[in-house]
Amino acid sequence: MSVGRTLGTPILTDHSSLTMDFGYFIKDLVDIDLAVPVPNKILVEVDEGNFWQRVELGSTLKFCSHCKIIGHTLVEYRVIKEQVLKAEEPKEKRRNQGAPTPTENYTKNQKK
Secondary structure, three states: OHHHHOOOOOEOOOHHHOOOOOOOOOEEEEEEOOOOOOEEEEEEEOEEEEEEEEEEOOOOEOOOHHHHHHOOOOOOHHHHHHHHHHHHHHHHHHHHOOOOOOOOOHHHHHHO
């Protein structure tokens, strides 16, 4: 359970993990605060020495790091998308204002 405590609040450890039926890995059910970044590895301290263990998350819900709501990600956040589109709109207008029309750069002979 101490490995799970590193990531959040441990709820349950898989029976196979407790009896080490399938090798040296642990499958824990942990309540994790998704508002805090989840590490991709943790340091495991044992009597024989310390080692880094990779963390693999099972199925997780979509979580928006901007509004802290479950159900969508930052990429899917509508308000942010609208703000980005509005911010880019004036840039496009400014770019097109100074651009000459296709016929402005031609001489009279080239227009024919």
